[in-house]
Amino acid sequence: MSRLHTSAPPLASTPQMGFNTWNTFKANHNESTTHEIASTLISSGLKDAGYTYLILDEGWSDYTRTASGFLQSNQTTYPSGIKPLADRLHRLGLKLGLYGDSGILTCGFRPGSWGYEERDANSLAEWGVDYWKYDNCGGFQAMTHAPQERFNTMARALMDSGREIFYSVCEWGFQFPWHWGGGIGHSYRMSGDITASFINETGCPCKTAYCLNTGYAGCSVTSIIRKMREISVYQEKGHWLDMDMLEVGVGDMTVYMQQTHFAFWAALKSPLIIGADIRSLSEETLEILKNKEIIALNQDPLGLPVHYVEGVSEEGSIQVWAGKLEKGSVVLVFNEKSYPQDVSVSLKDLGLGIRGKVRARELWSGKSWGSNASVERTLQAYQTLVFRLS
Numbered sequence: 542m543s544r545l546h547t548s549a550p551p552l553a554s555t556p557q558m559g560f561n562t563w564n565t566f567k568a569n570h571n572e573s574t575t576h577e578i579a580s581t582l583i584s585s586g587l588k589d590a591g592y593t594y595l596i597l598d599e600g601w602s603d604y605t606r607t608a609s610g611f612l613q614s615n616q617t618t619y620p621s622g623i624k625p626l627a628d629r630l631h632r633l634g635l636k637l638g639l640y641g642d643s644g645i646l647t648c649g650f651r652p653g654s655w656g657y658e659e660r661d662a663n664s665l666a667e668w669g670v671d672y673w674k675y676d677n678c679g680g681f682q683a684m685t686h687a688p689q690e691r692f693n694t695m696a697r698a699l700m701d702s703g704r705e706i707f708y709s710v711c712e713w714g715f716q717f718p719w720h721w722g723g724g725i726g727h728s729y730r731m732s733g734d735i736t737a738s739f740i741n742e743t744g745c746p747c748k749t750a751y752c753l754n755t756g757y758a759g760c761s762v763t764s765i766i767r768k769m770r771e772i773s774v775y776q777e778k779g780h781w782l783d784m785d786m787l788e789v790g791v792g793d794m795t796v797y798m799q800q801t802h803f804a805f806w807a808a809l810k811s812p813l814i815i816g817a818d819i820r821s822l823s824e825e826t827l828e829i830l831k832n833k834e835i836i837a838l839n840q841d842p843l844g845l846p847v848h849y850v851e852g853v854s855e856e857g858s859i860q861v862w863a864g865k866l867e868k869g870s871v872v873l874v875f876n877e878k879s880y881p882q883d884v885s886v887s888l889k890d891l892g893l894g895i896r897g898k899v900r901a902r903e904l905w906s907g908k909s910w911g912s913n914a915s916v917e918r919t920l921q922a923y924q925t926l927v928f929r930l931s
């Protein structure tokens with residue numbers, strides 16, 4: 542399939558960062574929660590840390606189109622409509638995202654855009670929308686028309702709408718979108734929905750990227766990381782593989798689990814879209830989400846992900862991932878066990894071209910050291926240490 546974009550569009554030159562309503566609110570959000578989220582993005586420092594998209598997932602739209610067939614906001618929960626909301630967010634330095642579907646209905650049975658692509662893309666442009674998350678439910682059409690066709694029709698409509706709109710393809714990894722999603726979207730999902738669980742699945746039976754029964758929802762953090770072992774090679778600047786919204790600060794993950802979750806999403810160059818209720822985050826969680834050095838891995842201009850280093854990892858026990866940055870490189874060491882373990886990793890064995898001495902800094906502790914070309918540490922249960930090398 543030919544690429545629609547020949548070079549990385551400036552919109553997606555680094556993975557997108559923001560907030561999405563789904564993990565916390567499901568479809569139950571409204572104008573006042575959205576205004577609260579917008580002001581919290583600013584007062585918490587999250588906006589300054591880079592989280593600028595405020596994305597309204599399922600729930601913003603009405604159950605019916607207008608009498609003349611246009612998409613409209615939910616008349617009860619968003620009575621003022623979308624344009625005033627977009628204007629207000631823009632005045633605050635934020636950007637507005639909305640959710641839609643490539644079938645006749647969204648997953649929540651609101652109108653999808655199948656057959657209405659051009660009209661709906663024009664509505665988004667007129668309202669001043671900056672981001673469009675496009676889902677894969679929709680019934681009949683979802684089964685009879687290939688996702689490439691459905692998602693591409695909307696890509697073209699957005700491009701013709703006269704406004705630059707970030708296009709986030711949400712196809713759950715069903716038809717292996719790492720082989721085609723990059724030619725269509727600025728980002729594309731590679732798995733069923735994430736759940737607020739580090740290790741236990743509530744659905745998501747597939748443990749590998751090419752397994753056919755991907756499940757639709759309920760994937761744990763570690764299961765999504767596992768799939769990236771096979772497909773991180775497809776990660777590409779401007780067309781990001783999307784590991785789904787962050788569950789950092791949702792559920793009851795320990796601080797080490799939350800750090801691991803965030804470090805992998807950042808270093809694998811996934812979009813960083815917060816799913817937690819930012820109005821009530823603990824200080825510890827906020828610090829994780831705002832960690833400048835971890836975010837810098839994600840936003841590194843080179844745009845290359847880390848890869849799993851099989852030779853120095855130990856199945857079910859220690860995972861080592863490594864990759865290049867514009868300046869230097871990064872190594873993640875993850876203790877997959879529920880108890881502490883001592884690890885020793887020789888930095889020369891990671892394919893990073895390291896020969897002699899290196900300078901290293903562990904990003905969560907902020908501790909730097911020089912000369913030693915190996916890492917020896919005790920890792921706590923489910924902890925990931927992140928070493929930036931130069």
Ligand code: GAL
Pocket residue numbers: 563598599640648649676677678711713733734
């Ligand atoms: C799913 C999608 C989720 C969320 C949900 C809303 O298909 O993967 O991220 O958007 O629909 O119904």
